[in-house]
Amino acid sequence: MYNILTLNKISKAGLSRLGDNYNVADSVENPDAVLVRSASMHDMELPSSLLAIARAGAGVNNIPLDKCTEQGIVVFNTPGANANAVKELVLSALFLSSRKIVEGIEWAKTLKDNADAAKLVEKGKSQFVGPEIKGKTLGVIGLGAIGILVANAAVSLGMNVLGYDPFISVDAAWGLSPKVKHVVSLNDIFENSDYITLHVPLTPETKGVIGKENIAKMKDGVRILNFARGDLADNEAVLTAVADGKIAKYITDFAAPELLDVENVIVTPHLGASTPESEDNCAKMAADEIKDYLENGNIKNSVTLPAVSMVRGTGTRICVIHKNVPNMISAVTTALAGANIENMQSKSRKEYAYTILDVTGDFDVAAIEAIDGVIKVRVIK
Known part of the structure; x- marks a missing residue:
């Protein structure tokens, strides 16, 4: 019998894959493995019985990787399981960044109970005019599971797409539309894109990649989408560029106090993977990884080994x-x-x-x- 500790609510679609010889609960002694979503494990005492941790999602910032590696605890994530959910949100952000849809909705609310609302809407709608995305250039930084889906979808929407990823895998390259131009320099993205979307992990090299120096290289009126990690952008530099009009719109899925209620900045409440399908997919993949490792010793999608x-x-x-x-x-x-x-x-x-x-x-x-x-x-x- 294997003991599995859950630190968050894990989809039954995943837990059902484990089988009868698994004791799964949010409070178990001597766990063989942990299934986790967003709960922080950095201050958690890791029991000597622990063999593996599976994160039902892609990011593992909530897991003490160095400590786990030193203790021989394998850490898994579920790359690609939430890719379609994030892709769909990014596509919606493309439209929100171009057309002043959110602003228009908020303004329309102010006309509630006004008998002349229909007439006022016709008079006032010009303040929310925005460009179409067809024919514009989208720069995709990072061509992993999500980046490729976004790039291919943007091609289908009639955009010119530039893709940057020096570490693109063979499998990912096969899945990329031939209409996506693969560039070898980030400067090609910054200098030529009307829209830029980020799909890279947070590392010392990528932290603050959307900062003062790189923003200066961008087109005036660029629109930037960040649905990867909040710290990929230097918020101070972004807000300065938004105020100056250099950045026409910044949309991020990562809230920070300084970004909230700022004109031409839209913050969504970390909705990227918040779909029932995504939660099911992540749970299934995490459960399969744990099961195969505990029963067979096989490792797939580990971030440490x-x-x-x-x-x-x-x-x-x-x-x-x-x-x-x-x-x-x-x-x-x-x-x-x-x-x-x-x-x-x-x-x-x-x-x-x-x-x-x-x-x-x-x-x-x-x-x-x-x-x-x-x-x-x-x-x-």
Whole structure:
């Protein structure tokens, strides 16, 4: 029986995939895994029993990654599971950034109970005029699961689309419309785009990418959409540019006090993945990741360790999380000298690595655990 701790309400569509040999609750002792959405785990004491954490969503800012890696706890996320939900919200933001729809709606409310409302609307609507997006240029920064969907949809809407992603995967490239022009410099995006949308993770390199220096490179009247991470934009620089008219509209899904109730700034309350379909998809993927890891030791979509997956063979499966250092595989196989290794896979990711071995015969787990650089050893019968 596996114990699964839920820190948020997790969709039943996901939990139902775990099976009868799983005890799932929001309060369990000695959890083998945690399923979480937005709850912060940074101040949480991580129990020694914990093997994995699955975030039902893409971002993992609420999880102490370094601590987990040091303790041999695999952290999963669910990339792409909420991609369509975010794409649809971004597309709505494209229209909201062009046509003064929100402003028009708010103004129309002021005419309530006015007998001349119909006439006043006809007289006043000119103040909410805005351009069509067809034929305009959209710059997409980041061509992952969401960025590609946005780029392809914008092509279908008649936009000229520029895409920037120096780390685009082969699979992502295959899914990108051939009408999207892949540029090799962010400056190409900043200098040529009428609209810019962000779809990159928050890293030291991307933090504040929408800042004073890069805003200066943009077209006058540019419209910027941020549905990725709030800190990708320097809010002070954005507000200055909005006030000067350099940025015609800034729309973000990440609230900050200074952004609220500002003309030509629209803040949505983190609605990107807030659809029942997205919540179901994320929960299903998270549950599948946890189940496959606990039962088979397979890793897919981990943000801390490499993807390693191997079909179960005969005998016993040994899973080793270890430092990525020379002679580690030799040390592990030497420790298994009394057993027969039927199959093995090992991959590394930066400072850490993961090795799966299917063995028959006798072996001493303690001998593997004693190897310098080994972090955690699991034996799956």
